Structure formats: C-alpha cells, structure tokens
Amino acid sequence: MVGFAVVGLGMGRGRARLVSETGGAELVAVVDLNAELAREVGEELGCHWSADLGEVLGRHDVDAVLVMTPSGLHAKIGIQAVEAGKHVVTTKPMDVTVAACDRLIAAADTAGVKLAVDYQSRYVDTNFRVATALRQGWLGKPILGEVRFKWFRSGDYFEHSGGWRGTWAMDGGGSLANQGSHLLDLLLWFMGEPSRVYAETDIANHDIETEDLGMAILNFTSGAKGTILGTTTFPESVYFSAEVHGTEGGVIIEAALDGTSRVFGEGLAERLNAIENPLHNIVEDVVSCLDQGTELRVDGREGRRTVALLEDLYRSSREGRPVDCRRSSDD
Template structure:
C-alpha cells in the first residue's frame, strides 16, 4: 500500500501533536506545511523537517492526498474550500467553522467537489468512553433519562492576551463553549442523541474577550431525556471535564476521560483502569 501524503495548514502548537501522530502511522507521511506568515517559514521548516510554504497555491501544488486544517477556527472554511478545490481530502481540527451556516457551507462544498471531509473529535476513541457507548448501546442503562456535561475549566488572562484570535467572535466563534467545551459536548450528544430544544445563557465575567467565559444550558433530547451543560474558562482553579449519563437502570460518570462511577442494577461494579485523569486540560495553558 502506498503512503498517504499529508499536508498541514498552520504551524501553531497543535501541529506538534499532528506531526507526532503522523510519524506513528506506517501508511502516512507529512510532506508539506502552509503558514500565512512568511516570517515563520524558516523556523517551521527546522521544527518539522518538511518544506513550508507561505502561499496556499504553492502548498497545494505538492503531491498531497490529505490536508489537515489546523489554523485559526475562523479561517477553517477558506482552507477547506481551497483544499477541496484542489481535489484534496480534508481532516479539520475542531470546529469545522465558527457558525452553523459556515459549517453547512463547507460540508456542501466538499460534497460538490467529491472529496472527503472529517472533523477531529478524538475523544470518542477513548477506551473508557467506548465502554460507556457499549453500555448505553446494549441497553444496560435502560431508557435514558438525563445526560450532563460539565467543562468547568480555567484559563488565565495571559492565555487570551498571547493570542490574536482566541476569544474573538470572528476567529474563535466565541470562547469557552466552542473552543474548550466542544469535545465533551460532542461526547454527550454522541451518547444521548439529537436535541430538540435548548435554553441557554452565556456571559463574559472575568476575561477581556468578546466570547463567553462562562455558559450554561438546559437541553431536551429527542428521546425524551433532559440534560445540562456548563462550561467556562473563568472557573478557578479548573476541574476535570465531567460527563454524567443516567438511565432508568443506572448511571455512569466520567471525569478527565476516565470512568469514575459505574452503578448499574444487576451489573458488576466496573473497576476503573486508572485513577488518573487521562486527558483533562482543566488548567492547561494551551
């Protein structure tokens, strides 16, 4: 099998993670990067060991099968469209874009260009989370009655001051919910299913940003269950993200990617694989 040639749009900190993952893939190879900043070309080439281009046209002229979009959220759409127009498949860092309209637009665009479009929601692959999915899918919890997601994190002012785009409406689409909360909210919806109505409130109470640094919502799910979401980047000192799934036969609680409680009627108690939080970035400066 021939290798999949991969190019990355962006040279920010997340690219280090993508590079590590690509290096671990026998069937994948990083071949090029794109940065809009000409001044970053040389340092990026030294850091990643591949050619770096500061024009999108030059970047896309390379023999690339898959483009990973890792630039600012509000510029995802233009990068996705450019890659799709060049016949490249796309894997985009979350979120696909900053508004539902823009997201629908890039999905339709990629369909029209007959290229595949994916969004990076890697928390679905967690071992403990897969056990929760299996328990719910096999009916162990019975009828679902409530699902809650809490992403009560903290970021200091420097986190936003050091970035030209984080916390802005144009390029972040908001703040705590769309940036930090998105992965945990995705897991909640993946388990609980479609939502029929939402009542929510967001506020900016601590940070000097356009987007929200605290938010809360009440959800009605299509299956009849209800739920809540809380999220923030102003909640010192920051606590591991938490998912609570309640059914008529029991409940499962996860924190930081690990199952913390497993209480299901007529089912043996689950023994967690580790007491450590696997993936929480509750107070991570990144």
C-alpha cells in the same frame, strides 16, 4: 501511504508530529502564515514547509489536509483544499457558523472527497465504550446526560495569542465553543438529537466579546434531559467531565480527555471493558477510511451538529428563553 499536509502550527504542531508517528501516514508538508514557524516545524519533523498554502495544495503527494488554523478560517481553507482534490480534516469546531459548515460539506460532496472533524475525545476508549453501550441500550432508557468543565484561562491567553480567541468572528463563541466543544460533541454523541435548549451565558472575568461562563438545560428527542456547564473563570483547570445514566446504569467520566471513569450498574463495567476501540486518533481514522473504506468517526455532517447546538445555545442566551433546536441540513 496517505500523504498529509498540516495548515496552522499552534495546536497543529502536535498534530503534525502525530502524523509523522502514525503508521500508514506520511507528513509531507507543514504550512503557516508565519514562515519562520513553518520552517522550524518542517526542519524539526523532516518535511517540506511553506507559508503558501496554494503551493502545497499543488503537490500530488498531499492526499489529505489537516486544517488547524483559528476556527473562523476552517471552512474557507477547507474549501480551498477540497477544490484542489484533497481530503480534509478540520480541527474542532468545524467552523464558527452552520452556514460555513454547510459550504464546506457541499464543496466536499461536489469534489467527492472525505471530510472529517478532529474531536480527540471520540477516540478515548471509555468514551467510545459509553457511546456504544448507549446505542446498544445497556444503560436502559436514557435519563440524563451532563457535561461540565471548570478551567482557568488567563487574560494573557486572550490578549497575546493572535487576537482571535474570545471573538465571535474567529472563535465562534467563548468557553462553550472553544474549550467546551469537545464536551458538547460528547453529549450529542451519547444522547442523540436535542429538541429544545435553554442557555445563559456571562462574561464574568475576562475582557473578551464572548462568554467565559455558559450554562444550559437540554431536552433530547428521546425524552432524556441534559445539562452543560462550562467556564474558564475557575482559579485552576480542575475538571472536564461527562456523566450519563439511564434506567439500568450510569457512568461518570471524570476526565473526558483521558477516560478516567466510574461505572454503576449490574455487570456494566465488565461489558464496557469488553468493547474494543479500533481507532486511537484522527490520523489512524483517516488512514483507515482511505485505505480500508471504514466510516469516519466524525464526518462533516456529524461535526456540524456541535456548531448547530452552539448556535441554538447562543440564540437562547440572547433571547432569554428556551428555543427549539434547528433541524439538520439533511432533514
């Protein structure tokens, strides 16, 4: 049984419930600076609760810590947890800068613990099948990968929810970094390494520091092209999609968070459907990794790629020109 603590109980509340419902996992503790919230969730889910992370990190029955605080705190809290000998999962994005991600990766390596990043769209069957098919070459030579979302976020969402959203320091960007990071992660998973990007961003209809509209053109080292469009200015949240095609076939994933899709290409739909996806969420993934020794779907180095892409996109937008993508820390 893998004992989990969940830190940060906004989105973390749902993740704590997921832990409590997943075989092989035990929800040991929940933590939030807001003690009243921690108590409420702890009582609801029948686990220890605390406003003091240090106290929870001292517990021997906590094996893994899920960091669900505002994004700019992920590495700081993650490092505290790995230094206490705990495996760590951060929610997306891994943190707001590559430098912070690198500190967390180095700390986890030093401590000899596992580090994962929770990108829930990685566990959706359709997305797993498309990534697998692309790696097998079933779509032929990749030509274009496209991700886009048009969502609504109110002024209240930014003003009255802890004051961290839409800030560089805690959100690491706007629509691309927060809502869009799931799709950026999918694009990188599907298409591989970007070599050059050009981005434009705008703050069109919110009173925030970071963009509520972002667009980009990408070149991948494979020779394929990519595009990104993400905005929180649409009157409603209407779509969140990923599309990819190559010389032999294409897939339009109309809803990347649930996997609704259309497949084009001779026999491709049947071949995709035959691919078994063994993992359905981050908790199963961590339990399988620790109990069976399987690879994490998104480890620290993989999670860092999205943050590196975000930095490249924002650099391009600031400088008003295409930029070469920086290489990974392992190069």
